Structures are given as C-alpha cells and as structure tokens.
Amino acid sequence: xxxxxxxxxxxxxxxxxxxxxxxxxxxxxxxxxxxxxxxxxxxxxxxxxxxxxxxxxxxxxxxxxxxxxxxxxxxxxxxxxxxxxxxxxxxxxxxxxxxxxxxxxxxxxxxxxxxxxxxxxxxxxxxxxxxxxxxxxxxxxxxxxxxxxxxxxxxxxxxxxxxxxxxxxxxxxxxxxxxxxxxxxxxxxxxxxxxxxxxxxxxxxxxxxxxxxxxxxxxxxxxxxxxxxxxxxxxxxxxxxxxxxxxxxxxxxxxxxxxxxxxxxxxxxxxxxxxxxxxxxxxxxxxxxxxxxxxxxxxxxxxxxxxxxxxxxxxxxxxxxxxxxxxxxxxxxxxxxxxxxxxxxxxxxxxx
Amino acid sequence: xxxxxxxxxxxxxxxxxxxxxxxxxxxxxxxxxxxxxxxxxxxxxxxxxxxxxxxxxxxxxxxxxxxxxxxxxxxxxxxxxxxxxxxxxxxxxxxxxxxxxxxxxxxxxxxxxxxxxxxxxxxxxxxxxxxxxxxxxxxxxxxxxxxxxxxxxxxxxxxxxxxxxxxxxxxxxxxxxxxxxxxxxxxxxxxxxxxxxxxxxxxxxxxxxxxxxxxxxxxxxxxxxxxxxxxxxxxxxxxxxxxxxxxxxxxxxxxxxxxxxxxxxxxxxxxxxxxxxxxxxxxxxxxxxxxxxxxxxxxxxxxxxxxxxxxxxxxxxxxxxxxxxxxxxxxxxxxxxxxxxxxxxxxxxxxx
Numbered sequence: 001x002x003x004x005x006x007x008x009x010x011x012x013x014x015x016x017x018x019x020x021x022x023x024x025x026x027x028x029x030x031x032x033x034x035x036x037x038x039x040x041x042x043x044x045x046x047x048x049x050x051x052x053x054x055x056x057x058x059x060x061x062x063x064x065x066x067x068x069x070x071x072x073x074x075x076x077x078x079x080x081x082x083x084x085x086x087x088x089x090x091x092x093x094x095x096x097x098x099x100x101x102x103x104x105x106x107x108x109x110x111x112x113x114x115x116x117x118x119x120x121x122x123x124x125x126x127x128x129x130x131x132x133x134x135x136x137x138x139x140x141x142x143x144x145x146x147x148x149x150x151x152x153x154x155x156x157x158x159x160x161x162x163x164x165x166x167x168x169x170x171x172x173x174x175x176x177x178x179x180x181x182x183x184x185x186x187x188x189x190x191x192x193x194x195x196x197x198x199x200x201x202x203x204x205x206x207x208x209x210x211x212x213x214x215x216x217x218x219x220x221x222x223x224x225x226x227x228x229x230x231x232x233x234x235x236x237x238x239x240x241x242x243x244x245x246x247x248x249x250x251x252x253x254x255x256x257x258x259x260x261x262x263x264x265x266x267x268x269x270x271x272x273x274x275x276x277x278x279x280x281x282x283x284x285x286x287x288x289x290x291x292x293x294x295x296x297x298x299x300x301x302x303x304x305x306x307x308x309x310x311x312x313x314x315x316x317x318x319x320x321x322x323x324x325x326x327x328x329x330x331x332x333x334x335x336x337x338x339x340x341x342x343x344x345x346x347x348x349x350x351x352x
Numbered sequence: 353x354x355x356x357x358x359x360x361x362x363x364x365x366x367x368x369x370x371x372x373x374x375x376x377x378x379x380x381x382x383x384x385x386x387x388x389x390x391x392x393x394x395x396x397x398x399x400x401x402x403x404x405x406x407x408x409x410x411x412x413x414x415x416x417x418x419x420x421x422x423x424x425x426x427x428x429x430x431x432x433x434x435x436x437x438x439x440x441x442x443x444x445x446x447x448x449x450x451x452x453x454x455x456x457x458x459x460x461x462x463x464x465x466x467x468x469x470x471x472x473x474x475x476x477x478x479x480x481x482x483x484x485x486x487x488x489x490x491x492x493x494x495x496x497x498x499x500x501x502x503x504x505x506x507x508x509x510x511x512x513x514x515x516x517x518x519x520x521x522x523x524x525x526x527x528x529x530x531x532x533x534x535x536x537x538x539x540x541x542x543x544x545x546x547x548x549x550x551x552x553x554x555x556x557x558x559x560x561x562x563x564x565x566x567x568x569x570x571x572x573x574x575x576x577x578x579x580x581x582x583x584x585x586x587x588x589x590x591x592x593x594x595x596x597x598x599x600x601x602x603x604x605x606x607x608x609x610x611x612x613x614x615x616x617x618x619x620x621x622x623x624x625x626x627x628x629x630x631x632x633x634x635x636x637x638x639x640x641x642x643x644x645x646x647x648x649x650x651x652x653x654x655x656x657x658x659x660x661x662x663x664x665x666x667x668x669x670x671x672x673x674x675x676x677x678x679x680x681x682x683x684x685x686x687x688x689x690x691x692x693x694x695x696x697x698x699x700x701x702x703x704x
Contacts, residue, residue: 161515166685169651173659216627216649216681257609258628275568276610297568299521307525329568333518 004138011072011141014325015248015269015291024071025348029331030064031076037063047092051077057128068345072140075129079147082189083156085121087113102159106178118192126200133201144202148209149186150224165214172223187227195238198247206250213255220259232267260285275329279318295329301336305343312347356490363424363493366677367600367621367643376423377700381683382416383428389415399444403429409480420697424492427481431499434541435508437473439465454511458530470544478552485553496554498545500561501538502576517566524575539579547590550599558602565607572611584619612637627681631670647681653688657695664699
C-alpha cells in the first residue's frame with residue numbers, strides 16, 4: 001500500500017519490550033469530545049456517520065496528533081460496530097450513550113446475522129485505517145481496536161450502559177451455554193475484524209474488555225479470558241497468513257485487577273491497567289513478562305499543572321522506563337482542558 | 353432499656369473472632385425491593401418518610417427476619433440522612449435514585465448547617481433502632497450503619513449517582529484543603545451518629561464506603577482511609593463512654609481491593625469485601641487479623657438452585673468457617689427471587 005516510512009516507533013519498540021529514547025504516550029479516547037475541533041465536527045454529523053465515513057474518521061483520528069506530541073494515533077471508531085455488523089440496531093444518543101435493541105432471551109441469538117463478512121459490513125473501518133495511515137505521513141503508528149466478546153455481549157443484552165450489568169450477568173449464571181454460543185459468535189467476528197484492520201494498515205491492535213470490572217475472578221476466567229486468549233492466538237496467526245505478521249497486541253481489561261497474572265500469560269504483548277492498580281503491584285503480578293500500559297486516573301488531569309507533572313513523574317517512577325507505555329487508566333473525560341493534556345505528554349517525555 | 357436477651361449471637365461471635373456453631377449470614381439491603389411486602393409498603397410511603405417514621409422503619413427492617421433464617425437484622429435507613437442532617441435537600445426519585453442539591457464550589461461548604469446535633473436531626477433513627485430492637489425479641493442482633501465520609505462527599509458534589517464521580521474527584525485534585533474540610537465535617541457527624549445508634553440499641557455498626565471503587569490507592573489513602581480510621585477510634589471510645597462499649601465495627605469499602613491490608617489494620621473488627629476479590633487472596637492480604645464479610649456476586653442469586661448451593665459452598669470453603677460472616681459482595685438487586693435468598697441462607701447454614 002506504499003505507506004510512508006514510520007518516523008517514531010517508540011510505541012512499537014515499547015510494546016516489543018525494546019529500549020526507547022523517551023517513554024511513548026497516548027491517551028485512550030484522545031480523539032474525543034474534550035477537543036473543540038472534535039466537538040465542531042460532531043455538531044455536524046451523527047456519531048456513527050463519523051465512524052462510517054472514512055474521511056471524517058481519519059480527520060478526527062488525526063486531530064490530537066496535530067495538536068499534541070503524542071506517540072500513537074488510534075483510529076476513531078466504536079466498539080459497538082461489531083453488534084451493528086451482526087445486525088443489531090445501535091444508536092448513540094447524546095447525554096444517554098449507546099442504545100441497542102437488546103437480546104432478551106437466548107433464542108434471540110438466532111436473529112444475529114452470522115457469519116459476519118467483516119469486509120462487507122465493516123469495510124469502512126478498513127478504508128478509514130488505510131486513509132489515516134497515509135495521512136499520518138509516518139509521524140506515529142496507527143492503533144486499531146475492538147471490543148472484547150464479554151464487553152460486547154453485555155452491551156447487547158443490557159441494550160446500553162448499566163450500573164450493574166445484572167441482565168447480562170444473569171445470562172452467565174442462568175444460560176451458560178447460550179452465553180458461550182454468543183461469545184463464540186462475537187469472538188469469530190472480532191478475530192476477522194482485527195485481522196482486517198491489520199491488513200488495512202493498523203500497526204498495533206488493542207482489545208478493550210471494558211466491562212471486566214463487573215465480573216469477578218470466576219466469571220472472568222470462564223466467560224472472558226478464554227475468548228481473549230483465543231482472539232490473540234487467531235489474530236496473530238491470521239495476520240501472519242495475510243503478510244502482516246508480528247503486530248503487537250494489547251489487552252485492556254478495565255477493573256480486572258483480579259486477573260493480572262492470567263492476562264499477562266494470555267499471549268498479548270501489552271497489558272493495560274486502570275488506576276486502581278498500583279504499578280509496582282502490577283509489575284509484581286505480571287512478572288516482567290509483558291509491557292504495561294496505563295494508568296493515570298483520568299481525573300488527575302483536573303490537577304493544577306505542577307501537581308499534574310508530579311503525578312505523571314511518580315507514575316513513571318513506579319512503572320520504570322522500559323516495557324512501559326504511558327496512558328490514562330481509562331478514556332479521557334469530555335470536560336478536560338486540552339492544555340493539561342499537553343502538560344501530561346510533556347511531563348512523560350521529560351522523564352530522564 | 354430492658355432489651356430482650358439475645359438468642360442468636362453468631363454474628364457478634366464471628367465479628368469478635370470466636371468460634372460459631374453455624375456461619376452467620378445476612379444480606380446487604382435485605383430490607384428492600386426484592387420483597388413483595390416491602391414493595392407493598394413502599395407504594396404507600398415516600399422512601400424518606402419510611403426512614404423517618406420509626407414504626408415503618410422497624411416494620412421494614414423486620415420483614416426479612418420474619419421470612420428468612422437470617423442471623424442479623426439491619427436497621428432500614430439510608431446513608432444520605434447525614435447530608436440531610438447537614439441541611440442538604442435530598443430526594444429519592446423512582447428509577448433515578450437519590451437527587452441532592454449539589455455542592456458546586458468550595459464556598460458552598462459554608463452553607464452546611466454545622467455542627468450537627470444528631471440527636472435532634474436524626475433522632476428518628478435512634479427511635480427506629482430502639483423500637484426494632486424490642487420488636488426483634490432477641491431473635492438476632494441489630495446492625496446500625498452509616499455512609500463513610502468520602503462516599504457521602506461524592507454524593508453531595510455529584511448531586512446523585514454518577515458513572516465516574518468526576519466532579520467529586522476533581523475536588524480531591526483541585527481543592528484538597530476544601531475536600532479535607534468537608535470530609536472532617538462529615539466525619540464529625542458520622543461519629544456522633546454512630547455513637548447515637550449504639551446508645552439506642554445497635555449491636556454492631558457498619559460503615560459503608562461504597563464509592564471506594566472510584567478511587568485508587570493514592571486518593572484512598574489520602575481522602576478516605578484517615579477518616580475511616582478516625583471514625584473507628586472515636587466511635588469505640590465514644591461508645592465506651594456512654595456505657596455501650598465493646599460494639600464490633602465493620603468497614604465495607606466497595607472496590608477497595610487495593611487497600612485490604614490498610615483496612616485490616618484500621619481498627620475495625622470486620623472487613624467486608626466485594627465479589628471481585630478472591631476470598632483466599634483477601635485472607636492472605638488481611639493476614640487473619642480480622643473477620644471477613646462477603647462476598648457472593650449479587651447476580652449469583654439468579655442461578656438455578658443447585659448451582660447457587662454449589663457457589664455458596666465454594667465461597668465458604670475459601671473463606672473458612674471461623675472469622676467469617678457470609679453476605680453478598682454488594683446489596684441485593686430488586687429483581688431477585690426471594691426463594692433464592694432462602695436457598696442461599698440454608699446453604700450457608702448447612703456447611704459442616
């Protein structure tokens with residue numbers, strides 16, 4: 001595809017465990033509502049129109065790269081494109097969040113349109129990735145991503161966000177077989193989707209298990225971890241077979257403090273952690289085998305500048321400079337001052 | 353007050369680390385919407401009217417004791433009675449939850465009516481406790497409770513529930529001194545409130561730090577733990593000075609997996625844990641010094657009976673039979689079948 005040569009490979013080097021001149025930093029949801037230029041565009045277009053229009057998705061993905069000295073770009077999209085590809089109606093309602101036509105009973109699984117042809121249904125993501133990669137001119141690597149099966153299943157059963165995920169978790173207790181069937185359908189779609197993203201130009205792939213925090217060790221090991229593992233294995237094999245081998249992969253299971261050992265042995269190069277986990281403890285639990293990513297409290301960005309710099313520097317002291325990618329412990333909040341994002345990025349890069 | 357003699361002291365024995373014939377079990381929010389008899393009464397009265405009317409609060413508190421073989425009764429009330437006592441308007445809106453007149457700026461702290469005379473403002477809770485204790489006829493001990501300062505502060509700033517608590521957490525980063533001032537005001541009120549409950553007849557006191565899950569180790573150790581510790585010390589001293597010494601105390605900091613060591617050394621007799629923490633790990637971290645309480649996933653109650661029995665028994669195997677109080681890892685959900693609550697209680701008591 002004649003992509004421009006990569007000029008900043010800190011993210012990829014750190015993901016592979018290699019030495020870096022400076023600590024790579026990017027921010028989950030960096031293409032988002034805290035940026036006025038994002039909000040301007042968002043006023044004109046519906047959320048999913050932005051995802052589905054490669055030129056818009058590319059523009060929005062690159063906005064934070066034009067403004068900040070970030071070490072990675074992440075494609076603008078949403079984890080709920082997978083349920084959409086399975087035929088589920090999904091809308092993004094302002095100040096409510098995503099609203100999905102919910103699966104109520106196990107029989108509803110039969111309504112899903114499977115198998116998914118991801119090239120047909122989600123080809124717009126591949127196009128957006130290829131376009132963004134060209135537009136980036138090799139400045140920084142491009143990250144592709146997907147939601148993980150349990151997280152997607154939870155949205156599909158709850159029909160949107162929920163404080164407890166009690167409907168989705170009820171499935172795990174009441175209908176374990178149907179749950180596994182649904183998780184397998186989602187796994188198959190995610191595998192094809194991530195391979196497609198790599199083939200289109202994504203240089204690192206991150207899997208978001210955002211709803212891990214609602215599970216405990218037992219449910220996670222039964223209904224999340226096996227699919228997370230399977231995805232890594234199959235995506236790596238699949239990428240190699242389409243000639244884009246050796247793509248690093250990241251797993252970020254928010255709230256899975258109880259499964260850091262398991263996650264570090266699940267095949268991923270990078271394990272993301274949230275701010276409730278102490279970096280020193282995360283290093284101990286993951287035994288130095290993987291690169292860690294995270295984990296500043298998103299609310300730390302509300303701090304006055306000097307305090308923010310101190311918090312960033314203390315975080316790096318705990319993680320250490322190698323096998324480390326700096327990030328927040330979750331997506332950035334819409335009311336953060338962009339000037340504070342710059343302060344954070346510079347503080348990370350300034351660490352000697 | 354001539355309270356009837358206590359016939360079942362399993363809860364208190366377990367809290368003190370003594371041997372028990374059967375494992376004591378109670379359920380957070382056991383006086384709640386999953387019971388048809390509760391919903392019947394709730395249809396006739398506003399939520400806070402029920403809290404403020406001792407006869408109603410007592411009736412509702414005793415409902416689950418009449419139905420199940422529980423080892424404790426907890427007084428029906430709400431953690432938000434403390435903000436109310438400080439002059440904050442609080443309403444419970446159906447299908448929304450609590451709505452408070454929020455504190456927006458640090459100056460708003462001056463609007464709070466301090467110091468609180470808890471006997472005057474919250475005397476109805478004391479009355480409800482005394483009445484309930486008599487009505488229980490010594491069947492089981494009565495638990496009093498309060499919200500912990502950080503949890504109350506978060507509600508007061510957010511003005512209700514929130515997915516991120518980003519407004520309240522912003523205070524911790526931006527206004528640490530004002531935050532500590534507010535937390536101190538709340539601590540003083542909570543101390544008096546808990547002593548009043550003990551003097552009125554509560555036989556164990558539980559402090560709920562329900563919003564601990566939004567903090568990480570650093571914020572928790574700065575803005576939650578010192579107040580939690582202080583409350584324990586002052587309540588125990590205060591109880592002794594009003595002649596109700598030796599009342600066991602429980603701290604339940606939901607989501608504080610990162611601070612179990614600290615909590616186990618904070619003076620409380622019992623540490624409650626949520627279902628994301630493996631009981632074996634909790635025992636290791638707390639070093640056998642405290643009694644543990646918890647931690648079945650509330651959604652486990654959706655399981656078919658045999659599976660529920662197995663889950664309960666597996667939980668007990670991990671905690672062990674001594675220094676243990678069985679409970680859920682959070683409050684019971686409104687759509688749970690009461691028949692499953694009976695199955696759980698019997699399964700716990702059946703453990704040999």
